[in-house]
Amino acid sequence: MDQIVIRGGQRLKGRIPISGAKNAALTLLPCALLTDEPLTLRNLPRLADVDGFGHLLNQLGCSTTIEGSRPEDFGRVMTARATTLTSTVAPYDIVRKMRASILVLGPLLARAGEATVSLPGGCAIGNRPIDLHLKALEAFGAEIELASGYVKAVAPGGRLKGGKFTFPVVSVGATENAVMAAVLAKGTCILENAAREPEIVDLCNCLVAMGASIDGIGTETLTIEGVDRLHGATYRVMADRIEAGSYACAAVITEGDVELVGAKANEMEATLSALRQAGATVEATKTGIRVAMSGRAQPVTLSTAPYPGFATDMQAQFMAMATLGSGASLFTETIFENRYMHVPELARMGCDIDVRGRSAVVRGVDHLVGAPVMATDLRASMSLIIAGLAAQGQTEVNRVYHLDRGYERLEEKLQAVGADIERISAG
Ligand code: EPZ
Numbered sequence: 010m011d012q013i014v015i016r017g018g019q020r021l022k023g024r025i026p027i028s029g030a031k032n033a034a035l036t037l038l039p040c041a042l043l044t045d046e047p048l049t050l051r052n053l054p055r056l057a058d059v060d061g062f063g064h065l066l067n068q069l070g071c072s073t074t075i076e077g078s079r080p081e082d083f084g085r086v087m088t089a090r091a092t093t094l095t096s097t098v099a100p101y102d103i104v105r106k107m108r109a110s111i112l113v114l115g116p117l118l119a120r121a122g123e124a125t126v127s128l129p130g131g132c133a134i135g136n137r138p139i140d141l142h143l144k145a146l147e148a149f150g151a152e153i154e155l156a157s158g159y160v161k162a163v164a165p166g167g168r169l170k171g172g173k174f175t176f177p178v179v180s181v182g183a184t185e186n187a188v189m190a191a192v193l194a195k196g197t198c199i200l201e202n203a204a205r206e207p208e209i210v211d212l213c214n215c216l217v218a219m220g221a222s223i224d225g226i227g228t229e230t231l232t233i234e235g236v237d238r239l240h241g242a243t244y245r246v247m248a249d250r251i252e253a254g255s256y257a258c259a260a261v262i263t264e265g266d267v268e269l270v271g272a273k274a275n276e277m278e279a280t281l282s283a284l285r286q287a288g289a290t291v292e293a294t295k296t297g298i299r300v301a302m303s304g305r306a307q308p309v310t311l312s313t314a315p316y317p318g319f320a321t322d323m324q325a326q327f328m329a330m331a332t333l334g335s336g337a338s339l340f341t342e343t344i345f346e347n348r349y350m351h352v353p354e355l356a357r358m359g360c361d362i363d364v365r366g367r368s369a370v371v372r373g374v375d376h377l378v379g380a381p382v383m384a385t386d387l388r389a390s391m392s393l394i395i396a397g398l399a400a401q402g403q404t405e406v407n408r409v410y411h412l413d414r415g416y417e418r419l420e421e422k423l424q425a426v427g428a429d430i431e432r433i434s435a436g
Contacts, residue, residue: 010407010408010409010410010435011409011410011432011433011434011435012405012406012407012409012432012433012435013394013405013406013409013412013419013420013430013431013432013433014403014404014405014406014430014431014432014433015379015394015397015398015400015403015404015406015428015429015430016379016402016403016429016430017377017379017397017398017399017400017401017402017403017404017429018399018400018401018429019263019398019427019428019429020263020264020265020266020427021256021259021260021263021265021266021267021398021423021426021427021428022265022266022267022426022427023267023268023425023426023427024267024268024270024297024425024426025256025267025268025269025270025422025423025425025426026083026270026271026422027083027248027249027252027253027256027269027270027271027272027297028052028054028055028056028083028084028248028249028252028417028418029052029053029054029082029083029084029245029246029247029248029249030054030207030208030211030246030247030248030249030250030251030252031054031056031058031059031249031251031252031414031415032181032206032208032249032251032322033207033208033211033212033246033247033249034050034053034054034056034058034059034062034246035058035059035062035109035112036109036112036185036189036208036209036211036212037050037211037212037215037244037246038050038059038062038063038066038089039062039066039112039113039115039116039189040116040189040212040215040216040219041066041071041073041089041090041091042066042069042071042091042094042113042116042117042120043116043119043120043189043192043193043216043219043239044091044120044219044238044239044240044241045090045091045092045093046090046239046240046241047088047089047090047241048088048089048090048215048219048241048242048244049076049086049087049088049089049241049242049243049244050086050087050088050089050243050244050245050246051078051079051082051084051086051243051244051245051246052078052079052082052083052084052085052245052246052247052248053084053085053086053087053246054083054084054246054249054417055084055085055417055418056413056414056415056416056417057410057413057414058107058109058414058415061103061106061107061110062107062109062110063087063089064103065099065103065107065110065113066089066091066113068096068099068100068103069091069094069095069096069097069098069099069113069117070091070092070093070094070095070096071089071090071091071094072089072090072091072092073087073088073089074087074088074089075087076088082245083271083417084246084417090241091120094117094120094121097117097121097123097124097125098124098125098126099111099113099114099117099124099125099126099127100127101127101158101159103127104126104127104128104129104130105127105129105130108129108130108132108137109182110126110127110129111126111129111139111142111182111186112182112185112186112189113126114126114142114146114160114162114186114190115142115146115185115186115187115188115189115190116189116190118146118151118162118163118164118169118190119164119169119189119190119191119192119193119194120193122163122164122166122167122168123161123162123163123164124160124161124162125159125160125161125162126159126160126162127158127159127160128155128158128159128160132386133347133350133385133386133389134345134346134347134348134350134386135345135346135347135348136346137345139160139182139183141176141177141178141180141183142180142182142183142186142187143160143162144174145174145176145183145184145186145187145190145200146162146169146186146187146190148172148173148174148198149169149170149171149172149174149187149190149191149194149198150164150165150169150170150172150194151163151164151169151190152164152165168193168194168195169190169191169193169194169195169198169235170194170195170196171194171195171196171197171198171235172196172198172199173198173199173200173201174187174198174199174200174201175200175201175202176200176201176202176203176204177202179202179203179204179315180204181204181206181208181209181315183204184200184203184204184209184231185204185208185209185212187200187203188200188203188209188212188213188216188223188231188233189212189216191233191235192216192221192222192223192233192235192236192239193235193236193237193238193239194233194235195235196235197232197233197234197235198232198233198235199230199231199232199233200230200231200233201229201230202229203228203229203230203231204315204316205227205228205229205315205316205317206315206316207247207250207276207316208247210226210227211246211247213226213227213231214226214244215242215244216239218242218243218244219239219240219241219242220236220238220239220240221233221236221239222234222235222236247273247276248271248272248273248276250272250273250276250277250280250320251320251322251323251388251415252415252416252417253269253271253272253277253280253297253298254277254280254320254323254326255323255326255388255391255395255416256269256422257269257280257284257289257291257298257300258284258323258326258327258329258330258395259394259395259398259423259428260289260300260301260302261284261287261289261300261302261306261330262306262329262330262332262333262395262396262398262399263398263399263428264302264303264304265301265302265426265427266299266300266301266302267299267300267301267426268294268296268297268298268299268300269297269298269299269300270296270297271296271297272297272298273298274293274298277298278317279316279317279318279319279320280319280320280323281298283309283311283319283323283327284300286307286309286310286311287302287306287307287309287327287330287331287334288302288304288306288307289301289302289306290302304335305333305334305335305373306330306331306333306334306335306373307334307335307336308331308334308335308336308337308338308339308373309327309331309334309338309339310338310339311324311327311338311339311340311341312340312341312343313340313341313342313343313344314343314344315344321342321343321344321345321348322388323388324340324342324348324388325348325351325388325389325391325392326388326391326392326395327340328340328351328352328355328362328369328371328392329351329355329391329392329393329395329396330395331371331373332355332358332360332361332362332371332373332374332377332396333373333374333376333377333399334371334373335373336372336373337370337371337372337373338370338371338373339368339369339370339371340368340369340370340371341367341368341369342367342368342369343367346367348388348389349364349369350385350386350389351385351388351389351392351393352364352369354382354383354384354385354389354393355382355392355393355396357380357381357382358377358378358379358380358382358396358397358400358404359374359376359377359378359400360374360377360396361373361374376400376401377396377399377400377401378400378401378402379397379400379401379402379403379404380400380404380405381404381405381407382397382404382405382406382407383406383407383408384406384407384408384409384411384412385408385411386411387411387412387414387415388415389411390406390408390409390411390412391412391415391416393406394406394412394419394423394430397430398423398428398430409432420432
């Protein structure tokens with residue numbers, strides 16, 4: 010398994026290109042199942058999860074062709090076409106490796122009137138049930154049975170129907186599955202307390218470009234008028250606001266000055282506000298967002314929440330940044346039940362972090378010391394990179410396959426702004 014080795018102490022200076030958003034790409038790709046015409050996605054990030062999703066689409070009979078990239082994009086162009094579906098089954102061996110595979114459930118139901126998708130199981134950050142996905146689909150007429158670790162869903166008569174569902178808990182994935190199921194239903198589907206993440210706005214805009222009728226995009230109430238069919242489209246994947254926020258934390262902890270090229274301030278206001286709370290200079294530029302810092306980060310008090318609140322996907326990265334802060338910072342993780350896996354690893358580098366249930370107090374220390382550490386999940390891995398960039402000496406991050414799921418060309422991007430970082434391939 011590859012390892013990333015960092016020799017800390019370099020201030021990051023320069024421009025970091027921000028790739029297409031992983032969490033947008035993973036909900037845009039299944040849209041190809043909703044039509045027999047080609048869906049072309051631009052600015053698609055080069056990530057393991059994107060490749061994995063392409064493999065799943067192929068298993069279902071959807072062709073995927075990579076077509077290089079446009080000069081104005083950092084990502085690739087992929088055209089996906091499901092002329093006819095050859096399968097409506099998402100098998101366990103694929104779903105267990107990539108939970109986002111569950112996002113084929115809604116589109117398969119909408120297109121084929123049936124779907125058999127493995128239950129994704131839990132993951133490092135929590136047990137992550139899919140009950141809300143299933144309840145929303147049932148509200149639109151789906152008949153669902155759980156058997157032998159699989160979800161078997163059927164649309165009676167081959168087509169879902171209008172209905173209304175109010176989410177008791179905001180769920181990004183369940184909102185995405187429900188929207189993709191509703192666009193071809195016979196009737197009007199209403200979703201209340203829907204997730205409002207920018208990635209869902211991207212999904213809705215792509216579906217509208219394909220001929221869907223969706224009102225309330227970006228709000229917590231989505232009204233979808235089902236149509237008989239969707240057509241192909243070309244759609245550009247939004248910039249990855251979590252990647253951008255991650256590199257912003259790296260800039261702050263190294264007292265650097267970077268421009269996050271392609272990042273959009275209006276999609277990450279809570280992150281930018283948290284950076285300013287830490288004392289960083291944050292300003293929009295013509296081509297992105299500039300983040301600069303001198304001195305130690307000020308203490309922050311951050312509680313994760315659904316968008317537009319402070320993103321749970323940013324918690325580990327801000328915690329790493331706070332380890333060298335000038336006081337005590339308080340974090341509260343309200344979304345997932347086990348999202349502090351990075352804490353024991355950060356402690357190996359000399360951090361002073363006290364976890365009490367859903368909250369964690371981080372007391373700034375004078376310095377961090379590089380050490381061998383283990384990545385456990387995607388965002389935890391990034392927090393170890395961020396700490397290693399500021400630590401004295403060498404840090405080796407193991408199990409970097411976690412990182413490769415969500416950060417494209419990480420070491421190249423950091424090397425280009427002065428980090429002493431390299432990937433050691435384990436062959
Ligand atoms: C998406 O996961 C993201 N993944 C996650 O990013 C992100 O952390 C999360 O949204 C929250 O923003 C992708 O978009 C591929 P949820 P998702 O459904 O959809 C509970 C990353 O690092 N819940 O919004 O799985 C759930 O347990 C990843 O890029 C139910 O109870 O998250 C959690 O407590 C990690 N029942 C809360 O809702 C359900 O049916 C929010 O989960 C669904 C969710």
